[in-house]
Amino acid sequence: MLDKRYNPKDIEKKWYDFWLEKGYFKAEAKSDKPSYCIVIPPPNVTGSLHIGHALDITLQDVLIRWKRMSGYNTLWLPGTDHAGIATQNVVEKALQSQGEDRHRLGREKFIERVWEWKKLYGGTIINQLKSMGASCDWSRERFTLDEGLSKAVREVFVRLYEEGLIYRGDYIINWCPRCHTALSDLEVEHEDVKGKLWYIKYKFTHKAGYITVATTRPETYLGDTAVAVNPEDRRYKDIIGKTVKLPVLNREVPVIADEFVDSSFGTGAVKVTPAHDPNDFEIARRHNLPFIKIMTGDGKMTEEAGPYRGQDRFVCRKNVLNDLEDLGHLEKVTDHDLAIGHCYRCKTVIEPYLSKQWFVKIKPLAEEAVKAVRDGNVKIIPTGWENSYFDWMENIKDWCISRQIWWGHRIPVWYCKSCDEIIVSMETPSACKCGSSNLAQDEDVLDTWFSSALWPFSTLGWPEDTDELKTFYPTSVLITGFDILFFWVARMIMMGLKLMNKQPFDHVYIHALIRDAEGMKMSKSKGNVVDPLKMTDAYGTDAFRFTLAAYAAQGRDIKFNEKRVEGYGHFLNKIWNVARFISMNMKEGDRVLSLEELRSGDVSGRLNLAERWILSRLSDICSDVNKALEEYRFNDAAGILYQFMWHELCDWYVEMIKPELYGDNADAKMVALSALVHVFEAALSLLHPVMPFITEEIWQQLPAKKDVESLCVRKYPDADTGIYDKDAEDKMSVIMNVVEGIRSIRGELNIQPSLELKVLIKTLDSVEDVLKPNISYVMKLARVQEIQIGSDIKLPKNSATAIKPSMEIYVPLAGLIDVDVEINRLKKDFAKTEKDLVFINKKLMNEDFRSKAPKAVIDENQTKCNEYKDKLQGIQDSIDKLKKWGKE
């Protein structure tokens, strides 16, 4: 017997260990079964589970468990990402608190320290995934710095280099002065700020007067090597080719003409700082201007900055402005909105910085990746994201992949110190072709996302030709948030196509971002983060998972509200209790008929309407749930199951069969119980992918015979699990109408629930034929003591009336209620129905409607119209009679 209450804590670990022990999560490298594979978006190895992971994990686990139960050879491949900058930052901070410093430690020692850190904390997030119930194949867990994956990285680098798709050069890149590394364009977060535009006067050298330039970064004027104007700009025609003098430094720079300059902005004259601005860099290349670096990698001013050398860039700005002001070189200052780039890891203001870096020539890769989506080889769901994808891909710029940090895949390039030869190689070379062995490896490591881009095939063993690759590549679907669509998804598609000649996955399901209940982005600094572990602690993992699935409607952010988890906790309790109910009414060893027996000739005739109906409904929802999952409508799947389990199975079916269960007709009891067990087991199976723990616990405890060892590997129900039976559903809706009609009278007229009523139903013979054999349901569910049915029933004196399609239900209430109350109730219903009738009549009278609308729609409206008319007539009769009796 189950405990009175469901206690998640006790059972979750038990079952997870059981599943692991049985090896259910293990994929077969070769199999006759169709394969289904998801690679996990690898969380940062130093991270801990946040609610976004929880959603991601839940959806993936739902799909994997569903497919596993549906007979697929499923592989959910887990792992973690070394997260170069983030991890290095974390370890550096830890070192700092111990009074250490990575530079003092040296590269090798430092990396050892990071590995130690990884050993200590790398398991945290993996254990948290397990606590969420994730059915990953842990025997295949990968880490981006594993030997195999590192080999893949080198292989890709060498291949792309040899094809000319990877190159090295001096360009302006995004530099984080805090992390001391280059970043790709994507790793810069732009924030809109209200800034200033400073107007600086540069004096002419050939005559009196000056030209004014406008800038948002006045300190960079120290590195100016020109002033540019648009060649068409009449104002400046005469001074093109002349020179101006930079204030303080007194350096002379030329005025040049370049199309890039927009005459309508600012003064139409632009200061050109080639080493500190990407546009200026391009201008400088066109005009052969010198590049003057005025800043170091720390964001401090260099020798070139003259009197400002050694100053921090922001201090320098202040000083420069003061000096310009004092010298009369500051013409004016205006407000100006601009977007300032920040490092996505440490939020430091990014500096455009000239340096030698490695790049991936990305256009050729992007073109193929665009094609794959356009041709439908990769399907992005919801499709709305395709636009963003195309937009980004079509305007893509070369990808800076070198990082000046230590934690990551070291770039497989060696420089010969004797002859300047560059050696790019899989293996560490021992000597240059010039004979020298004086080689030095490139100091930099690769962008973390370079290795993540290979994840779908590097984890399956590439570049080796493995069975896993043959079986599982391309993978089935990738589940992730839109925030890494470009960072990761797009790059995986490019790399997959390039190196595997096939897309890495058939589908990409992009899920929403989770916000707090007010719609604000969750962040540690705002203090509004919801800790998933607190949710699972308070309500159980299953309630939390169900909530996330129920929230996961496509194309909308999730405003997470804990109340909803609480609500679904109630749902678990409901399921728990119906399980208890079954246990109470069933003994171990009681005979339970299988579906085959239930539908076989000698039993099916003994099925009551209740059984036929619930089996039919099961059939309906089985196909609905499978379809919803097929289309990634997780919220619909959850909603359908919630509705079915609670409101159809518990509220109706269980209540309908209580007389059989409590009665002494053993055969009837067996039939009812068999259907109940069958439907309940099917419902548990359907729910299992969403709430694996409670369903397993309940199912294991059911006194019914088990067909398999675990729900985990039980066949996922399909439409065949039930018996579709339209006749039963139609008949049941008649019964429900009667019951609801009577309950409605009880409820609205405040009749004691304990009072057993007498009821009369005036109806057609055909409906009578439905009601008569099933009248016991009505009597039980509506608490009716005596019932009369017929086409010639008359409204008894002082009765309440409920009108339903083809039925008038009378409940004599002499002495129980105030006649006026009932009249008012009827009048309300009358008014409502009348409104409906007027509307529908107007429609039906419309010639255009009659001639242009489809026949089915017209018929439907006509039927409704007749129903309304009948109903009004019935209500009016009742009102008239009540009034008449009132006067007597």
Place this chain on the structure above:
RNA sequence: GGGCGGAUAGCUCAGUUGGGAGAGCACAGCCCUUACAAGGCUGGGGUCACAGGUUCGAGCCCUGUUCCGCCUACCA
């Protein structure tokens, strides 16, 4: 600057090809009916942001407006 999404019951949201709007929670009334008060039954509650248009018919399609949110971008 460009692009995308959202606005539906008090709250959070569903609403598949256009055929008079649904759920959960919250609220109100009645019930401790032997699975469940974390429950049962009943009920109230909506000009589907605004203005036009297409259509016999619009929450849904088209145009415009307002207000939110997001992505993206080298106007110094």
